[in-house]
Amino acid sequence: MAEEGKGATVEKPKLDLRAGVWNNGQAAPWDFHIIDHYRYFNFPERARGYKPEQPIKFSHKLHAGDLKMECQFCHHTVAKSEFAAIPEVEVCMGCHSQLVNTEATQKSEEIKKLKEFHEKGEPIPWQKVHVMPDYVRFTHKRHVKAGVACQECHGQMDSMEVVERASSMKMGWCVGCHREKGTSIDCAVCHK
Ligand code: HEC
Ligand code: HEC
Ligand code: HEC
Ligand code: HEC
Ligand code: HEC
Numbered sequence: 001m002a003e004e005g006k007g008a009t010v011e012k013p014k015l016d017l018r019a020g021v022w023n024n025g026q027a028a029p030w031d032f033h034i035i036d037h038y039r040y041f042n043f044p045e046r047a048r049g050y051k052p053e054q055p056i057k058f059s060h061k062l063h064a065g066d067l068k069m070e071c072q073f074c075h076h077t078v079a080k081s082e083f084a085a086i087p088e089v090e091v092c093m094g095c096h097s098q099l100v101n102t103e104a105t106q107k108s109e110e111i112k113k114l115k116e117f118h119e120k121g122e123p124i125p126w127q128k129v130h131v132m133p134d135y136v137r138f139t140h141k142r143h144v145k146a147g148v149a150c151q152e153c154h155g156q157m158d159s160m161e162v163v164e165r166a167s168s169m170k171m172g173w174c175v176g177c178h179r180e181k182g183t184s185i186d187c188a189v190c191h192k
Pocket of ligand 3: 054058060063064069070071072073074075086087126127128129130131150151154157158162163
């Protein structure tokens, strides 16, 4: 999508993708957030900025930002279960089979891949971006019901071309917000 006058005037400042994240994604000194220690000690997928390559270049900036689609249109279980569903190929095809059949999408290699997955009846092997250790218990439903916004944990998703982890989501970060909101900080709440 062409932007008018691009390059002619001062570019808009790039919105910080981490804006709006609770406590700026930081927690307690014992979480070592300053050096994001997982980046250096083996678990890059549990550090801020983790941004795996996806099998199809799906853009949240385009779909959730420019097209203003609701998060829950695609992540339809987020308010009623522990997990936020990743949409099936059929959800994409609802638009991309007919409705959205522009010149750009007809030529698009990415849409070609999407249609191949659909024809083969295979799920798209999306790479998980937010990976929690197995011993952690987390539930979306309770947070959404309590009015915690997606951005407080995931950042400015509607500005992301590629999804990245906006907070390290370490224990001190979770506990800090629970303390502030008067929510339980019993070990058993978050640990199995
Ligand atoms: C309190 C913090 C928090 C809030 C609020 C939150 N999420 Fe999450 N989200 C997480 C965590 C933590 C994970 C990783 C869960 C895991 O791996 O067990 C996650 C994972 C996900 C996933 C991957 C699938 C899954 O469930 O593991 C999607 C998609 C997602 N979130 C979407 C959303 C959307 C959409 C909203 C707003 C309606 C939202 N999240 C609100 C913390 C949050
Ligand atoms: C509500 C309708 C709608 C849904 C649902 C939808 N899209 Fe889109 N998508 C669009 C529109 C509109 C465009 C922009 C088309 C254009 O620029 O001509 C687009 C563009 C794209 C592009 C960029 C194509 C290119 O190279 O120019 C990709 C890739 C894409 N969508 C993938 C997906 C995937 C994957 C899903 C499912 C997770 C999905 N879309 C769901 C409406 C939708
Ligand atoms: C058109 C469908 C669609 C819409 C609308 C959409 N998403 Fe997504 N979302 C996806 C798909 C497909 C993936 C998996 C691929 C990826 O990570 O890019 C995903 C991945 C994510 C993840 C990362 C999940 C993980 O692997 O940990 C989060 C967080 C997320 N979305 C949040 C949001 C939020 C918040 C909104 C609203 C601002 C939103 N999404 C709107 C389709 C959508
Ligand atoms: C921005 C604030 C915030 C952050 C960050 C946050 N939480 Fe929460 N959490 C809440 C609120 C508010 C509730 C709702 C309590 C209620 O339903 O009364 C809640 C509830 C929960 C519950 C259900 C509690 C129960 O009594 O069953 C679990 C489990 C939980 N959070 C785990 C986590 C984990 C794990 C993380 C970090 C990955 C996290 N939370 C990060 C605010 C937060
Ligand atoms: C609000 C949620 C929450 C509460 C309450 C909580 N934890 Fe955690 N805890 C987490 C999360 C999330 C992680 C994983 C963080 C990460 O990936 O670095 C974790 C990790 C841990 C680890 C592993 C640390 C590491 O670096 O490997 C231990 C041990 C632990 N918690 C013990 C406790 C104890 C003991 C309590 C009670 C005093 C407690 N936790 C309460 C969310 C919580």
